[in-house]
Amino acid sequence: MxxxxxxxxxxxxxxxxxxxxxxxxxxxxxxxxxxxxxxxxxxxxxxxxxxxxxxxxxxxxxxxxxxxxxxxxxxxxxxxxxxxxxxxxxxxxxxxxxxxxxxxxxxxxxxxxxxxxxxxxxxxxxxxxxxxxRPFVPAIPGRTEFKGRQLHTVDYRRPADLAGKRVIVVGGGNSGAQIAADLAHDTDVTWVTRRPARFLADDIDGRALFDHATARRRALDEGRTDTGGVASLGDIVAVPPVREARDAGLLKAEPMFTRLTATGAEWADGTRARADAIVWCTGFxxxxxxxxxxxxxxxxxxxxxxxxxxxxxxxxxxxxxxxxxxxxxxxxxxxxxxxxxxxxxxxxxxxxxxxxxx
The missing domain is CATH 3.50.50.60 (FAD/NAD(P)-binding domain)
Incomplete structure (x- = not known):
C-alpha cells in the first residue's frame, strides 16, 4: 500500500x-x-x-x-x-x-x-x-592488464594507505590536483592530465566561482553572449595544499599515457613508468x-x-x-x-x- x-x-x-x-x-x-x-x-x-x-x-x-x-x-x-x-x-x-x-x-x-x-x-x-x-573510469587500453591496485576518487582516503608506493594519479580537475598534492610527500607520485593543468588565480575560491556561474546563467537567460562559465577561468582551485605542492615543484602535470601495461603506464613516444597503483580522478x-x-x-x-x-x-x-x-x-x-x-x-x-x- x-x-x-x-x-x-x-x-x-x-x-x-x-x-x-x-x-x-x-x-x-x-x-x-x-x-x-x-x-x-x-x-x-x-x-x-x-x-x-x-x-x-x-x-x-x-x-x-x-x-x-x-x-x-x-x-x-x-x-x-x-x-x-x-x-x-x-x-x-x-x-x-x-x-x-x-x-x-x-x-x-x-x-x-x-x-x-x-x-x-x-x-x-x-x-x-x-x-x-556513479564513479567513471575511462576505457583506457590495457586497464584490465595492469596488475597493481586501481582506485577511484571514491576509494581514496589518505596517503598512509599508499606510502612508499609508485602512484599515478589521473585527472586534471580539483580532485586530481588535491589527491596528487596529498600524496606528494609520502609516495613517488606521477600526475597525468589530458591537457595542461589550468590553475585558477590564487585569490579565486568558491565565492567567485558561484558569482561567475550565476552571471553566466543571467546572461544566457537575457540572450546575451555566453561568458563561457566557470570552465573559462580554469580547472583547478588553488586551495592551500595544492598551492603549496605546486610552488614546491611537487605538482607538475605530465601528458596522459596512451595505455596501461601489467606493471605501469606507457606513453605515445614509448616512454614507460612503473606503478604500484593508479588513482582515477576521472569524474562521475x-x-x-x-x-x-x-x-x-x-x-x-x-x-x-x-x-x-x-x-x-x-x-x-x-x-x-x-x-x-x-x-x-x-x-x-x-x-x-x-x-x-x-x-x-x-x-x-x-x-x-x-x-x-x-
Missing part, C-alpha cells in the same frame, strides 16, 4: 536538505528518502584531507550559515557532515534512512516511488541523488538509475530539463547534478536557489491538484 504525500525527495545530502528546507517553509507534506545510514550525504565518504573551496560563511545552505571551523579558513569534510547533521535536525526535515529507492513509475496523476521499505505516491518527485555513487555520472522506468534519458546520460523540471515529465525535478539543473547546483551555496524554485513549483502542483479534487 502506497503512502500519499505531496512530494518525495530522493536523496538526503545537501541538495535534498535544501529542498526539504523550502518544502517545510511552504507547508507541504513531504518525505526525504536517503540511502545512507547516517546524515551527511557523500561528504561522509570523501578522503580525509578534503576541504571546501570557500570559507564556511560562503558554503551554506539556505536559512543556516555554516559556522566556521576552528583554525581552518576552508572547512574540512567532517565539519560539513556535522553541519548537515545539525541542519537536518534544526529544521526537523523528515528524512527516512536507510531507504534505497529502486524505481519511480508513472501512476495516473501521480508518480509512484518504490523502495525496499515500501512505496510512496507523490504529486511531485525531486531527485537529488547526486553523482558520487549522474546517479539516475531509479528514474529508468520513466524513459527520460537524453544525450550523455542526462535528462533534458528546463531549470530543474524534466521536460518530458513535469512532475519530476532534478536537483544538484550540475549546472544543467541550476547554476552551481552541485555546491552547498549554489543549490539553495534551484531548490527553492523546485519547491515553489511543487506548491503550485499541490494546490492545483487539491482544487481539482474538490
Amino acid at each position: 502506497s503512502r500519499n504525500v505531496d512530494v518525495v525527495v530522493i536523496g538526503g545530502g545537501q541538495a535534498g536538505l535544501a529542498a526539504g528546507y523550502h518544502l517545510r517553509r511552504l507547508g507541504l507534506d513531504f518525505v526525504v528518502l536517503d540511502a545512507q545510514a547516517t546524515p551527511g550525504g557523500a561528504w561522509q565518504h570523501t578522503w580525509d584531507s578534503l576541504h571546501l573551496f570557500s570559507p564556511a560563511a560562503h558554503s551554506s545552505l539556505p536559512g543556516r550559515i555554516m559556522p566556521p571551523q576552528a583554525a581552518e579558513t576552508y572547512p574540512g569534510a567532517a565539519h560539513v557532515v556535522d553541519y548537515l547533521t545539525d541542519y537536518e535536525q534544526r529544521y526537523d526535515i523528515p528524512v527516512l534512512r536507510p531507504v534505497q529507492v529502486e524505481a519511480v513509475h508513472r501512476d495516473g496523476a501521480h508518480l509512484r516511488v518504490e523502495s525496499a521499505a515500501g512505496s510512496w505516491s507523490a504529486r511531485t518527485v525531486i531527485s537529488a541523488t547526486g553523482t558520487w555513487w 555520472r549522474p546517479a539516475l538509475s531509479h528514474l529508468a522506468p520513466l524513459g527520460l534519458r537524453g544525450s550523455r546520460g542526462r535528462i533534458p530539463t528546463a531549470g530543474t523540471q524534466a521536460l518530458r515529465e513535469p512532475r519530476l525535478h532534478l536537483l544538484g547534478y550540475g549546472d544543467w539543473t541550476g547554476p552551481a547546483s552541485a555546491t552547498l551555496i549554489g543549490v539553495g536557489r534551484p531548490a527553492r524554485e523546485a519547491a515553489r513549483t511543487a506548491v503550485t502542483v499541490a494546490r492545483q491538484d487539491a482544487a481539482g479534487e474538490e
Whole structure:
C-alpha cells in the first residue's frame, strides 16, 4: 500500500536538505528518502584531507550559515557532515534512512516511488541523488592488464594507505590536483592530465566561482553572449595544499599515457613508468538509475530539463547534478536557489491538484 504525500525527495545530502528546507517553509507534506545510514550525504565518504573551496560563511545552505571551523579558513569534510547533521535536525526535515529507492513509475496523476521499505505516491518527485555513487573510469587500453591496485576518487582516503608506493594519479580537475598534492610527500607520485593543468588565480575560491556561474546563467537567460562559465577561468582551485605542492615543484602535470601495461603506464613516444597503483580522478555520472522506468534519458546520460523540471515529465525535478539543473547546483551555496524554485513549483502542483479534487 502506497503512502500519499505531496512530494518525495530522493536523496538526503545537501541538495535534498535544501529542498526539504523550502518544502517545510511552504507547508507541504513531504518525505526525504536517503540511502545512507547516517546524515551527511557523500561528504561522509570523501578522503580525509578534503576541504571546501570557500570559507564556511560562503558554503551554506539556505536559512543556516555554516559556522566556521576552528583554525581552518576552508572547512574540512567532517565539519560539513556535522553541519548537515545539525541542519537536518534544526529544521526537523523528515528524512527516512536507510531507504534505497529502486524505481519511480508513472501512476495516473501521480508518480509512484518504490523502495525496499515500501512505496510512496507523490504529486511531485525531486531527485537529488547526486553523482558520487556513479564513479567513471575511462576505457583506457590495457586497464584490465595492469596488475597493481586501481582506485577511484571514491576509494581514496589518505596517503598512509599508499606510502612508499609508485602512484599515478589521473585527472586534471580539483580532485586530481588535491589527491596528487596529498600524496606528494609520502609516495613517488606521477600526475597525468589530458591537457595542461589550468590553475585558477590564487585569490579565486568558491565565492567567485558561484558569482561567475550565476552571471553566466543571467546572461544566457537575457540572450546575451555566453561568458563561457566557470570552465573559462580554469580547472583547478588553488586551495592551500595544492598551492603549496605546486610552488614546491611537487605538482607538475605530465601528458596522459596512451595505455596501461601489467606493471605501469606507457606513453605515445614509448616512454614507460612503473606503478604500484593508479588513482582515477576521472569524474562521475549522474546517479539516475531509479528514474529508468520513466524513459527520460537524453544525450550523455542526462535528462533534458528546463531549470530543474524534466521536460518530458513535469512532475519530476532534478536537483544538484550540475549546472544543467541550476547554476552551481552541485555546491552547498549554489543549490539553495534551484531548490527553492523546485519547491515553489511543487506548491503550485499541490494546490492545483487539491482544487481539482474538490
